[in-house]
Amino acid sequence: MNYWRLQWIAYCTIVRKEVRRFTRIWVQTITPPAVNALLYMLIFGGLIGSRIREVDGFAYMDFLIPGIIMMGIITSSYGNVVSSFFGTKLQKHIEELLVSPVSNTTILAGYITGGVARGAAVGMIVSLVAMFFTDLRPVHPVTTIFIAVLTSIMFSLGGLINAVYAQTFDECSIVPNFVLAPLTYLGGIFYSISMLPPLAQKLSLFNPVLYMINGFRYGILGISDIPLWQSFAVIMVFIVILGTIAMTLLNRGVGIKP
Amino acid sequence: MTALEIQNLVKVYDKDTYALRGIDLTVAEGDFFALLGPNGAGKSTAIGIISSLVNKTSGSVKVFGHDLDTDVVATKASIGLVPQEFNFNGFEPIINTITNVAGYNGIPFSVAKKRAEHYLKRLDLWDKRNAAGRELSGGMKRRLMIARALVHEPKMLILDEPTAGVDIEIRRSMWDYLSEINSQNGTTIILTTHYLEEAEALCRNVAIIDHGQIIENGAVTKLLSQAMQETFVLNLYSDLTEAPSIKPFTTRLRDDANQLEVDVPKGESVTSMIDALKNRGIQVGSIRTKSNRLEAFFLRLIGKNDGAAP
Numbered sequence A: 001m002n003y004w005r006l007q008w009i010a011y012c013t014i015v016r017k018e019v020r021r022f023t024r025i026w027v028q029t030i031t032p033p034a035v036n037a038l039l040y041m042l043i044f045g046g047l048i049g050s051r052i053r054e055v056d057g058f059a060y061m062d063f064l065i066p067g068i069i070m071m072g073i074i075t076s077s078y079g080n081v082v083s084s085f086f087g088t089k090l091q092k093h094i095e096e097l098l099v100s101p102v103s104n105t106t107i108l109a110g111y112i113t114g115g116v117a118r119g120a121a122v123g124m125i126v127s128l129v130a131m132f133f134t135d136l137r138p139v140h141p142v143t144t145i146f147i148a149v150l151t152s153i154m155f156s157l158g159g160l161i162n163a164v165y166a167q168t169f170d171e172c173s174i175v176p177n178f179v180l181a182p183l184t185y186l187g188g189i190f191y192s193i194s195m196l197p198p199l200a201q202k203l204s205l206f207n208p209v210l211y212m213i214n215g216f217r218y219g220i221l222g223i224s225d226i227p228l229w230q231s232f233a234v235i236m237v238f239i240v241i242l243g244t245i246a247m248t249l250l251n252r253g254v255g256i257k258p
Numbered sequence B: 001m002t003a004l005e006i007q008n009l010v011k012v013y014d015k016d017t018y019a020l021r022g023i024d025l026t027v028a029e030g031d032f033f034a035l036l037g038p039n040g041a042g043k044s045t046a047i048g049i050i051s052s053l054v055n056k057t058s059g060s061v062k063v064f065g066h067d068l069d070t071d072v073v074a075t076k077a078s079i080g081l082v083p084q085e086f087n088f089n090g091f092e093p094i095i096n097t098i099t100n101v102a103g104y105n106g107i108p109f110s111v112a113k114k115r116a117e118h119y120l121k122r123l124d125l126w127d128k129r130n131a132a133g134r135e136l137s138g139g140m141k142r143r144l145m146i147a148r149a150l151v152h153e154p155k156m157l158i159l160d161e162p163t164a165g166v167d168i169e170i171r172r173s174m175w176d177y178l179s180e181i182n183s184q185n186g187t188t189i190i191l192t193t194h195y196l197e198e199a200e201a202l203c204r205n206v207a208i209i210d211h212g213q214i215i216e217n218g219a220v221t222k223l224l225s226q227a228m229q230e231t232f233v234l235n236l237y238s239d240l241t242e243a244p245s246i247k248p249f250t251t252r253l254r255d256d257a258n259q260l261e262v263d264v265p266k267g268e269s270v271t272s273m274i275d276a277l278k279n280r281g282i283q284v285g286s287i288r289t290k291s292n293r294l295e296a297f298f299l300r301l302i303g304k305n306d307g308a309a310p
């Protein structure tokens, strides 16, 4: 059989399986980020935001919304791949892939697409929720979509690497809780870094999530603390690094093949 | 053509666990081959390496002429694996398990659905097609893995203890099915087993593996004829205080003083053994064979190999 046709069919199969997985358990996978986003918008955007003056010329609610959407995309993409791939490993049906003529590139692409699909689903649900609070429409829709998809790819890769190393379910939640959450909260969802003291501003520039949230905010509001090209550059560099690591791990069979 | 050619295959797991100490093995296309050995012998390790689940330490493996190191896509495409342990998604309807694996092998979804139906029906699982894997009984799970291994119609089917935990009736029908696949489709079949009857009933060739080494390899019939002795258990009319010496037979008293175990070497007749006992004034009431000849042979081989070098 033609090699590329085989890989394409295998890729579609993995994606179909992944999408079926998170839609089957949608109560766990889609609703929590939507509920979270709703709470943030009610409490921070609505209650507290009404007492805050404009940020960078936008009502606080409007300033907040892109970050909230992005937060949903980041956590869902990462969470989807880490839990799906880890579950596959734990239940050992990863072996179905290992014995089949599927290349590691195809496996990686399939799982990453699954993560992006979940990120997209959550991103859209959160955007729908946001429509109750604002009548914003993206100023640069293409940029918005590009930044969202690339960010989703990046965090899906992170989730896969985490799953390869994880031995227990606990080890799947360490990075999301102790690395991702702080970086996201400090990544300029709630504030513009221009509101920070100079040192904190400088430190913030080392936080990669800042570049994604600002890139996305640029897409929707047309404003950003960071030049757009820097946002793209940071995301691309991370995708290349994480992608290389993930490929190497799969090729060596780390955590998968004894 | 050779279906499988293994040369000097070595596997060392971490902490210096030598699972394979350099095995050589050749299986001809169309063969029905048994890999026989006790727990921990290295059977699953060998199969894991052939089917790309385990990284080898050194040595070479060729499947239908394709080298595992240089042409892994071709080797994988020609193998269907039924592993020792259940390794499907227990939460998914079993029909999806089959169509997924078909997809991983490049079979388009429309064809995959037809194949899944065919093999699930053939293995008596069609009624369960929408049940989750974990809801199946042990024997059904085993059959699910056979259906899954066949869905891409591989040239070589490898089964790691396929009949473990399967009742006699289903074991029989599994044997029949495997024989049918082997003879009608010409599929090369390799299976591992602890059950000697299984190897004897199904297979043409056998390799015996112990402590990571092949200690015997050849046609089942040849090995059987080499199985040099048969052991009998005799019920005697009177108790004995010690085992009588009747060359060339070896005798042992059993826990019951009126039961005697006698090894009859190949070429000696049972009647001459009974006559020899009669000459000592020992009357034999009844007689039965202690074990399958192959089994006795097998245990002796393993016994010989016990002090294997590290």
Ligand SMILES: Nc1ncnc2c1ncn2[C@@H]1O[C@H](COP(=O)(O)OP(=O)(O)OP(=O)(O)O)[C@@H](O)[C@H]1O
Pocket: A258, B013, B014, B017, B018, B019, B037, B038, B039, B040, B041, B042, B043, B044, B045, B046, B084
């Ligand atoms: N993943 C692993 N990590 C470390 N050691 C292993 C691993 N898998 C197997 N071993 C060791 O390798 C040796 C051979 O094991 P293997 O599973 O190949 O035996 P087997 O012949 O299949 O036994 P059984 O009949 O019990 O299935 C054993 O000593 C075992 O402990």
Ligand SMILES: [Mg+2]
Pocket: B043, B044, B045, B084, B160
């Ligand atoms: Mg085994």
